[in-house]
Amino acid sequence: MKTIKFLSVLAIATLITARLLAQEQLVVPLSDPGKPFKLNVGLVDGSITVIGYEGKSIVVEGQLDDRHRDRDKEKDKVSGMHRLNSNGMDISAQENNNQVTVHSSMGKQVNLTIKVPKTTSTFKISTVNGGDITGSNLDGELEVSNVNGSIKLTDISGSVVATTVNGPVIVTFKSIDPKAAMAFSTLNGKIDVTFPASLKANVKLKSDRGDIFTDFDVSTEQQKPNVTRTNKDGMYGLKVDEWVYGKIAGGGPEVMMKTTFGAVYIRKAK
Structure with a gap:
């Protein structure tokens, strides 16, 4: 070594x-x-x-x-x-x-x-405070995490798992691993991912306080929301957790995108 x-x-x-x-x-x-x-x-x-x-x-x-x-x-x-x-x-x-x-x-x-x-x-690749993570012209399997900053990846070939808390997640692919599942998540910020037009995927999408946009043809599936009820010390709670599920080009590996305060964009490369 x-x-x-x-x-x-x-x-x-x-x-x-x-x-x-x-x-x-x-x-x-x-x-x-x-x-x-x-x-x-x-x-x-x-x-x-x-x-x-x-x-x-x-x-x-x-x-x-x-x-x-x-x-x-x-x-x-x-x-x-x-x-x-x-x-x-x-x-x-x-x-x-x-x-x-x-x-x-x-x-x-x-x-x-x-x-x-x-x-x-x-x-x-990971950092916690006071900085952003950027990557370009990379090929392979990427696992990227941040806490107080953005993630921006461009000209990527392969697969990505990217998560942050305070900041957007922006990814542009040149090509993808057709067998790899991927995930993109943040709490405060948008998720904006551009895929090749040949993408085949099962998508699992959620934005609690924003909208979801795409220019792919997505065949959506009806799913019952996950309802959680709690009762503790006389305090009653009700939580409804609802995702959007769908298939692109007949389906494939799962692509998950989740944010709380922001929009989700699934773009098709031109």
Whole structure:
């Protein structure tokens, strides 16, 4: 297993976590270039961008968020003192038999841009606070999760499971895995997915406070709503959970879309 980390000034040992003062680049060679790989990227604070390119290695670029630096400058103005040290960032990458894990230390808001070979592969990408997730020109199986930010994926080939809480989910496919089920969900935001015109799917759709739109021919199915009644300590509750079910082009793997505050768009690529 190779562990690669950003270094600054002095490298005491290869496993030392280094500090970055500005944007830097890290090249992660794959054990078996040209073969499928697995990429796992997880942040607590920051944005993640993953881009497919014509190369054989995974290239990671990291940059401290501008808002973080602005806050530090403001603190210096308030205190009337000047800073002698610079706040760096700690980013590391581990590669083992074409499985690559990239992560950053907690406490700093970091924006990552990662270039990956255009090979059918597996991607697991997540962040929590203060950032969006974007991806383009990717091929394979994508599992993407966010909490306070958007998800936007373009020119995707393969399958996607994407979920966030506060933000929209926007996905555009070049082609899909005809055997893979997919899911797209958010709480606050729209879901807007563009599929190839050849899509065959069983759709399961729900928007509690919005509408559902599509330019596909959807054969809808009548389903009884799921009704839940509760009675606890003299408090009575009634919940009606209603989904829209249908088939596109005779049906296929399930495609689920769910939002609470927003609309759902199922678009046919032109």
